[in-house]
Amino acid sequence: MSERTIYYRFRMGSSLRRYLEFQKKEHLNKIFTLTYLLDKIILIIQKENMFDPGNENIILCSKYLSHALDVNALHVFQLKEYVLKHLIIVNSAIINEAKALFVQNTNYPDKNCKCVLTFSLRSIFSVIPTFPQQQYEFTFKEVCDLLILYIMFNRRRFVDIRNNEVFIIKDDPLSILFKVKAFHKSQAKDLLLNHISIIR
Numbered sequence: 001m002s003e004r005t006i007y008y009r010f011r012m013g014s015s016l017r018r019y020l021e022f023q024k025k026e027h028l029n030k031i032f033t034l035t036y037l038l039d040k041i042i043l044i045i046q047k048e049n050m051f052d053p054g055n056e057n058i059i060l061c062s063k064y065l066s067h068a069l070d071v072n073a074l075h076v077f078q079l080k081e082y083v084l085k086h087l088i089i090v091n092s093a094i095i096n097e098a099k100a101l102f103v104q105n106t107n108y109p110d111k112n113c114k115c116v117l118t119f120s121l122r123s124i125f126s127v128i129p130t131f132p133q134q135q136y137e138f139t140f141k142e143v144c145d146l147l148i149l150y151i152m153f154n155r156r157r158f159v160d161i162r163n164n165e166v167f168i169i170k171d172d173p174l175s176i177l178f179k180v181k182a183f184h185k186s187q188a189k190d191l192l193l194n195h196i197s198i199i200r
Contacts, residue, residue, distance in 0.1 A: 005033060006033065006034065006089060007031050007032065007033060007089070007090050008031070008032060008033070008034060008037070008087040008088060008089055008090060009030060009031055009032075009087065009088055009090050010028075010086055010087060010088075011086055011087065011088055014086040015067060015068045015070075015086075016068045016069065016083065016086040017086065018068070019064055019065065019067070019068035020037075020040060020041070020044075020068075022064075023044050023064075024040065024044075028040075031090055034080065034083070034084070034087075037083060037087075038079065038080065038083065041079065041083065042079075044065070045059055045065070048062055050062055050065065052180050052181045052182055053181075054178070054179040054180035054181065055178075055180035055181070055182065055183055055187070057075055057076050057077075057184065057187065058073060058074070058075060058076075058166065058180065058181070058182045058183060058184065059073060059074050059075075059076060059079065060072070060073050060168075060170075060181055060182060061073060061074070069082045069083075070082075070162055071160060071162045071163045072160045072162070072163070072168060073160065073163065073166045073168050073182045074163050074166055075165065075166055075184035075186070077184075078163065078165070078166075078184075082163075108140070108189055108193075109140045109193075109198055110140065111139060111140050111141040111144075112139050112140070112141065113139065113140050113198055113200065114137050114138070114139060114198070114199050114200045115137070115138060115139070115140055115143060115196040115197060115198045115199060116136060116137060116138070116196065116197045116199055117138065117143065117195065117196055118195045118196065118197070120177050120195065121177060121192075121195040121196070123173075124150065124173050124174055124177060125146045125147075125150055127150075127153070128146065128149050128150055128153055129153075130149065131146070137199065140196075140198075143192060143196055144188070144189065144192065147188055147192060150174070151167055154172065157171065157172065158172070165184055165185050166182055166183070166184050166185075167182060167183055167184075167185070168181070168182045169181065169182060169183070170182065177195065178191045178194075178195075
C-alpha cells in the first residue's frame with residue numbers, strides 16, 4: 001500500500017455493501033480505495049438512468065439505492081459524503097481532504113439590479129401568501145428571496161430531511177418550468193436566470 005493512498009473497508013452491517021453485492025452479483029474487495037467504490041456506484045446509477053434528464057448533476061435514487069444511502073436525491077458532489085458514512089479507514093495515512101468546492105458562477109447579476117419575471121415564473125411565485133401582486137420590477141436579490149420563500153412554502157414536499165441541500169420538485173409546476181426533477185441549492189441562481197429579464 002502506498003503511504004499516500006487511503007484505503008477503506010465497509011462498516012459492519014453496511015446497507016450500501018449489501019446493495020452493491022446484490023447489484024453487481026459479486027463480492028467486493030475487502031480493502032479498497034474510494035475511487036474503486038465510487039466507480040462501481042456511478043456505473044449502476046448510469047445503467048439504471050438515475051440522473052435527472054434535465055439536471056445531470058442530480059441523482060434521483062432508485063428505491064434500493066435510496067435505502068442503501070438513506071437519501072432520496074443528491075448532487076453528484078455529495079455522493080462521496082454519503083458513501084463515506086459506510087466506510088472505515090484501514091491504513092494510517094493522515095486525511096486532510098477538504099470538501100469539494102462548487103465552481104461558482106461569478107457572472108451573476110448584481111443583487112440590486114432590476115429585473116422582471118417571466119409570466120410563468122410570476123404565476124408560480126404568486127401563490128406565495130406574501131407575494132407583492134402589484135409589483136412588476138424586482139431586484140435580483142428579491143427574486144432569489146422569492147424562490148427561497150416558495151421552497152419554504154412547499155418545504156414538506158420539496159425537502160428530504162436527510163439531505164436538505166437538494167430540492168425535489170418533480171411534482172410541482174416549478175419542475176416543468178425549470179425542466180428538472182430536482183436541483184441542488186448551488187444551482188438555484190442559474191435556473192432563475194433563464195426566467196427573468198434584466199432591465200437595468
